Amino acid sequence: MTDKSQQFASDNYSGICPEAWTAMEQANHGHQRAYGDDEWTQRAADGFRKLFETDCEVFFAFNGTAANSLALSSLCQSYHSVICSETAHVETDECGAPEFFSNGSKLLIARTESGKLTPESIREIALKRQDIHYPKPRVVTLTQATEVGSVYTPDEVRAISATCKELGLHLHMDGARFSNACAFLGCSPADLTWKAGVDVLCFGGTKNGMAVGEAILFFNHDLAEDFDYRCKQAGQLASKMRFLSAPWVGLLENDAWLKHARHANHCAQLLSSLVKDIPGVELMFPVEANGVFLQLSEPAIAALTARGWRFYTFIGKGGARFMCSWDTEEARVRELAADIREVMSASL
Amino acid sequence: MTDKSQQFASDNYSGICPEAWTAMEQANHGHQRAYGDDEWTQRAADGFRKLFETDCEVFFAFNGTAANSLALSSLCQSYHSVICSETAHVETDECGAPEFFSNGSKLLIARTESGKLTPESIREIALKRQDIHYPKPRVVTLTQATEVGSVYTPDEVRAISATCKELGLHLHMDGARFSNACAFLGCSPADLTWKAGVDVLCFGGTKNGMAVGEAILFFNHDLAEDFDYRCKQAGQLASKMRFLSAPWVGLLENDAWLKHARHANHCAQLLSSLVKDIPGVELMFPVEANGVFLQLSEPAIAALTARGWRFYTFIGKGGARFMCSWDTEEARVRELAADIREVMSASL
């Protein structure tokens, strides 16, 4: 029996959502052309174009590490650099994948506010070194929603893209939790991306209820030149592509992607609202997407762990991350909140 | 409605086999640790160790391009070279992936007999250049079964591995259709790999009935050092790994992998037996695995295409490849054979 306590460890501990599953099942009939030349892939790509209200170029990759790294490597050369935040997944959790795929591009860390880059912090890093002995800044990558659960507003993205244009930088968005950002803001995917100046979006499927797979959307067509070759060479072209694309069809129809994201966000809000008044508990970041970052006492963390709860504690001393997913149950949220209350009062 | 005529185009036009599907369904309950730290991945790895009768190191990658390229790059450095056959998939159909993953290793083409490398052809290429101005041979890669449907016997593999050892070369096996080779030879996976001197095997799952996924087995433990980091950096570590590994559990239990391979091979034998006496039809290669390569007349090829059959014709003028799959129906094989007979007699 799977341990239910893992429900807050990570949104990729969850399984496949019903909509994705059903679509895979439907796709699993007879023979289909391989390598994306099938009807499901066509439908998924068209679905994205409809959702984003634009004729963007759509590609599919197996996971976020590859999607982001391939996108970044298409935006710069090995002697260029990529500006990101200190907590950016590409910097902290992809084992040097961006450097590998790009054959050496350097990631440059810019300051953040609530986990978010700003025009000023980007400018500061982009202009710091302008000589040939240091990689030339060429790309900015935002994570939307950020790794600490905050969300860039369309205005913030627009301000950043204006800075990028001024400085000759491309703008990439790591959207592993893009759906959670849309759900929080209530704005359209278009408003949050190409209308705000984003060149390329990696739209996360895995954390949204798929088994495997991310979509890469180029709003700037020139940048997508030969990107299909890039994916193929890098081992990211599925032969039975329909099983990567069909789940997207399931998720995009009837806005299931948004429904799941809303649910996860709602659980995070619920958790936050249930614990924020607990003495000694502090919200480390604004709760906007599906993650809740709490400052707890160390004994409280130990006590929660002893009760069987699983969560990450990598963000500084006493920091605890609780991630909600498309399948998180409200009852479990309430149970967790009650336990936090108990262990905190015990530890004071 | 899916076009049934695609049944002979490629074995990756087929869908997910019942055993793999059922296992995925079973794996899709509750939360599981990500990145391979789950029970299904453990079971799949153990299943391979049992099947191969040895404590090999087991890794999972998304597709064959990546599996082979990662394995090769772990066996050599960028200034080394890899000896392969002219029809090797790594040479002809992976868009330079081995060169990309290894940061520049060169593939050297050796002569083949029935699509198979020999100790002599390997020696010839390995000793051709021994100066610093040419990449140093370091690996031999065999495809088992080969891309033209032939199969290396254990004796042949042993003879090759002896040559490799003598020349300081590692031995890699691209087993995209390894199961078909086992089914044809009736020998154990162990006999065909580590007992015959193979260092690393990429065991194909996709063509055997999975949605996505290949297994990489290191029989030489030293060569597997930090291979998990290599996979992660190269974008080949699945977060929801259970959906890559569970299908393997399904395939390995009750030898479903072998059953499917036997069926595909059987269909190829059936097709071959039904057409080989047709005047003007010639077998281009021995039919051993699941592919049948026929020399037909060009009008016959056009006529078959007009009747709705789909197959590849990339192997020289008048050459046609018919691939059988785990789900190929005998009735369709007979129908195809009958059509070949008709179009050939019409075209004489």
Add this chain to the structure above:
Amino acid sequence: MTDKSQQFASDNYSGICPEAWTAMEQANHGHQRAYGDDEWTQRAADGFRKLFETDCEVFFAFNGTAANSLALSSLCQSYHSVICSETAHVETDECGAPEFFSNGSKLLIARTESGKLTPESIREIALKRQDIHYPKPRVVTLTQATEVGSVYTPDEVRAISATCKELGLHLHMDGARFSNACAFLGCSPADLTWKAGVDVLCFGGTKNGMAVGEAILFFNHDLAEDFDYRCKQAGQLASKMRFLSAPWVGLLENDAWLKHARHANHCAQLLSSLVKDIPGVELMFPVEANGVFLQLSEPAIAALTARGWRFYTFIGKGGARFMCSWDTEEARVRELAADIREVMSASL
């Protein structure tokens, strides 16, 4: 005492010519800004622009391996391919450097006539594969003069560049012996390069009398974007750049580069004229630049070696390459010719 018999082994066995030496000596006074920001580098770059009658972009690299590989990698991405001849130095003698610098671009071999690519042979290879599973052709590289001593005429280069434009290919010229080609044809460097459609030329200095160093000339400015960063990252930016550029100033002034090339070519013609009537001796390729390729008998080759002559024999059985240099002495050419005559008559 240096062995004079090495005079025909290779044109890079020779030393530094007086003009290059004197310029280095003049450059060796006081302090100068590093990394190319010095007066000598400015003068050398201006010298090239004057010689080529165009405002090209000029860069300096340490050797031909790097110059060619960097130029090629600026013309394509890792998933692209480079069309070259079977004897191209980038294919046969740079240990996979083009693959390394480009992070995986594949070299595709096209047929040649007298060592030269043709529009037809380029077209044949460029159009052979057009699917995503094979690297996409993006560049053609010519060696001028070729590795077998032949020379492309301006008309031939123009015909090739027309084909390149039609097929969307960039045109690179490996000019390790570009000066020998100019000397043979008696045409201007401009006629042989940008006026004939060449995008990038690597102009060889080492074989022309320098200690170290090649120049990379971009006639297509767009392609040179950030090339200075590329050189720096790849370890090809000299700190004391003046010692790479000053020799060029020496070579370019008073056309010393051309004088040396003419001398080397002249020696090759002399050797050729002295031996071509010898029974059993055959010219393997037309003698146009500074190399003479002779078909000799194997006993004759052994006898020449025994007499102390050094030369390469890598081009097939009985083939011998004699390279002339800027400092080859006519007396030695005559001595060699006499010895060839003797050993051949003895071996018949």
Add this chain to the structure above:
Amino acid sequence: MTDKSQQFASDNYSGICPEAWTAMEQANHGHQRAYGDDEWTQRAADGFRKLFETDCEVFFAFNGTAANSLALSSLCQSYHSVICSETAHVETDECGAPEFFSNGSKLLIARTESGKLTPESIREIALKRQDIHYPKPRVVTLTQATEVGSVYTPDEVRAISATCKELGLHLHMDGARFSNACAFLGCSPADLTWKAGVDVLCFGGTKNGMAVGEAILFFNHDLAEDFDYRCKQAGQLASKMRFLSAPWVGLLENDAWLKHARHANHCAQLLSSLVKDIPGVELMFPVEANGVFLQLSEPAIAALTARGWRFYTFIGKGGARFMCSWDTEEARVRELAADIREVMSASL
């Protein structure tokens, strides 16, 4: 006329020292085998083995960027990381070359004291992340002397190498100014390298009076396997190698390398002694090698510049770097010191 004021900008603004020049002149006679198969290269390599009192493997590269990057890439794979200081040249001034040559290795910054790594700071970084999602630490690189003019004692190197061994890390030394370190410490090259546990040293020639060229010394033979191929592929094998190696013969004979380093260090000490009592002037780092880092007032920096002095000011606000070279004149040092005194008193 060269601007004498550049004498303190960088030690690579200086020219070729007499010993190196004379050796190049002697090497420039007749023909010699190419690619290092010549007598001068043999003599230089033997000279290093004698100087270091051990049978090390010796290679030559064109510049420090390449020497360090090639050495590092031989010590780790793309998914490994390299621990260095914040001011390490490989981090700050090689435009991502280590990442490029290694195909993606990440540089991890460890804390320093006086510009020097410590066992503690190395341990802290090496143990910070031990999961597969972050590059695995595999190498430590020290710069000796450091970029801020300080020098590791043999004891300090030994303590660091002990930590490296414990943690499974290789130890690389960037010795762009290794001679200055030896000169300061008065200890043998052996004591400062292999006897203290260094695996690989890049011994700088350029800053020591050569035109171009660095030596790479492997004390650990296993790590040097096929390193010659690595150099060749990366465009670092000189055809006319004698002109890279002969200058080393000149420098190593009669300890010219040490004499030059002592002179440069002496000038730095002189400058330091002449200015350290000036009110408002502060030494930013201990003056041990050939660099003097002074904290000046900003008006003083402007005034010095106005007087024609050239120096770098990249180390924080008001920081000025004065580098002494093998050819720095004492009179100029005194002149500079006097000017510093004047502008500082004027600016108070």
